[in-house]
Amino acid sequence: MAAALSAKDFTTAQEVRWCPGCGDYAILKTLTGVLAEVGAKKETTAFVSGIGCSSRFPFYVDTYGFHTIHGRAPAVATGLKLANPELDVWVVTGDGDGLSIGGNHLLHALRRNVGLKILLFNNEIYGLTKGQYSPTSRPGTRSPSSPAGSFEKPLSPGTFALGAGATFFARAIDTDKAGLGEVLKAVHAFDGTAFTEIFQNCIVYNEDVFADFADRKNAADMQLRLQHGEPMLFGANKDKGIRFNADTFALEVIDAEAEPDQVLNHDETNKVVAGLLVELTAPVALGVVYRRPDESFEKSWYAARKNGLQRTRSVADALRGTNTWKVS
């Protein structure tokens, strides 16, 4: 038996060209560690990406990779997965690549539930093209293309995914090795489209845009770490909880010690609650927000074909058609 692989085995000799201090480094490190930990095989793992900073990822992992064109990674990955459903196909994308130019493909990958592991690095800005506002930028974002501040309404990746029929939605912070690691392991184990939003800090064009909840000093009061079946508690002493208010049809923060019975238990199969959780801003919900396994696209596709993509009849037979005649 081959020796178990380490994180280092999944790292290439390529010089990494992200800006020093970029959140992508942390994601890369955690991901290669997870690949080693879950026993992934290099030859059956493929990373497919589009265009953007995050999309350089395939060059830095020692597996198969395809750095495609802007926004189209989910489509390329779908073809790859259909051609060989045994592969672990990861898609790395960003908020511009995945939600702007490639929004359609992301939507349909989610709708079909293709067995892809999609990581969306959300930094709320266009990095590689030098700092224009993106579809997830907050109103007021000043950028070269919005000098007076953007007035567009941002898209929420979680709401988008759930609306598209996602069967898995999770969230993590780039530098949160433990939280991100847990999520990535769940992603690896999932059969359908495992869609994850990773809050990624662009230190050049949108520094600290997530600091209000991602900073260590704010973490306790601003991060709701979800665990299936566990009460939704947060705060330094786990003294705050989340309650569903049936009058307003909304989630609200309550004093968990005063009203422990009112605190919601996280049910990751509840899509309605998932829809409310992804809209929460204080605290921000992290971890596996929604997971409801369903048959993957490729499984259904192959189930409809008795012998997969194997040839069981010669074309010589099909050439004869239904109405043939002989000329002698």
Add this chain to the structure above:
Amino acid sequence: MSCTCFRTDKLISVGPHPDSPLLMSERNPKSSIVVRLAGDSGDGVQVMGSQFTTSTALSDTDFATFPDFPAEIRAPVGTTFGVSAYQLNIGANPITTAGDSPDVLVAFNPAALKVSLPLLKDGALVIVNNDSFTSRNLIKAGYSDDPRDNGELDSYQVVNIDIARLNLEAVKPFGLSKSDGSRCKNFWALGLLMWMFDRDLAPTENWIRRKFAKKEVVRDANLKALRAGHAYAETAELSEAIPRYQVETAALPAGDYRGVTGAEALSLGLAAAGELADKSVLFCSYPITPASPLLHHLARFGDLGVGTFQAEDEIAAICAAIGASFGGVIGITSSSGPGIALKTEAIGLAVNAELPLVIVNSQRGGPSTGLPTKTEQSDLYQAVYGRNGDTPIPVIAARSPGDCFFAAIEAVRIALRHMTPVMLLSDGYLSNAAEPWKIPDIKNIEPISINATFETDAAQHAQSLVFRRDPDTLGRPWISPGTPDLMHVLGGLEKDYDTGAISYEADNHQRMTDMRAAKVAAVERFIPPQSVELGSAQGDILIIGWGSTYGPIFQAVKQIRQSNPSVSFTHLRHLNPLPGNLAELLGGFRQVLVPEMNMGQLSTVLRDKLGVDPVSFCKVSGQPFLISELVEKVMTMLPVVALASNDPVAKGHT
């Protein structure tokens, strides 16, 4: 190849009517008979046409068809723009076009009559559905008075039949509503036509039984209508006025035959290519007219090792095909011009990644949405030149419905040999047109080889191993995820010639650009020299065709050569690169004529690549060339040639 070398047969008429076109054709023998069916788009004309085609095929007669339908699914009833037609040329050999002018017209309404009338031969037989000639329908068709009464039809042989009423009477016992009952009238008229051409009803009856197996009443009503139309023609007193056509069996080369449309043949060709390469095929497409029939046919080819994926858009379709090719399956995508435009960026990706891919373009009229259901050849520039960067790809074209089979195999062969995307040009006419097809023996077709993998060389990085190109083809080995020890990254960024790693280095980009051009040029070494289809390799005029103009040009040149043997015809399969001897072949003629269903795109390509200056003959009416207009054009060129041979001043004047 396809059925183009059949013997000529003559038509024999036993019809009693003195003005019957067949009797006329006996006096002045015609090489074929052309039947046109025309009605509203809801009249079932296409079904009627395809069933009549099947019966024609089964009676061992050569044929070519041309379904001509509007873009709207159900255009406003009774209007001229809502007319759906099906034209069929049957009888003598070789039949390579659907015929210039119909000898027989079945017109279901005034609009169909109005649209078809200018096409008819003098003396043609016109069968009119009398019931539809109401004042309302006449107005809708734009007639101010009834063409049956105002002398407009005097030069034709008109047979008025109450098709609608007779059909409704026939299907009355089945208790259908009036609208459902009247839907059977295409079968009633088909029955009539079958009698006229002495066709066996059984194949159509079997088709009706299969098609309406779950709707017994509809099935029985259609069967009844078919037989009633047949019986009407046979027994009614009118049968004296309806000519009967006896078309002799065509003497085709011995073998097994079937009818085939271009879309069917192309689909079978893609499946055959997979078998010849011993690889599976993934066909990724987005619905678009007139390319969708490929998706429909291939969706039923699961047992032939073909998968289909209906993507969310044109871009996703090509990207999924590229992903499939990366995954070790032959990726194919298909569309028509507007969709191909959307795929352009991804074609460049496949070029850069050096992945095999076939892009099928079933061309239609442009620009933009243009004429979705009408045929054109106006995407040649797009195919040869239409990408950002210096991004050449091989381009080939199919010439006839049956030829689509071989063109598809050739496209896959080039893609796998050179590891490149290949554009295969078909068009709306080829997609829908049908012809009898001698079923090819796949055992006689050379297998398609896959570029060999190699022993892993531990000293070399996988990234460079997968880009070690064959010196003759410049194709690299095809390595897919799942292969141990050859992990590599593909992409759209420029890469180092040797190592395959990203490179922005200036000299390397020049070298890679040269390599990509040389790769496409290398295709030429594997294609046979261009030969003439008709005529000798030297003479006065050489007509060069490509794609679906093959049929009309072939017939026109055959006709012209009877009086002017100095006219020759050659037809291109390979449009990029062009055959290596093409310049030499052209040099053997005083003039070169390029008839095209565009504004002169092949002429431009020939000027560009060979430095020649051909005469363009362009037609962009959405309809295939007529034989007569090609003959006429060549005739206008001949005197110039004759003059040129005597008068040095006129030389070179075109």
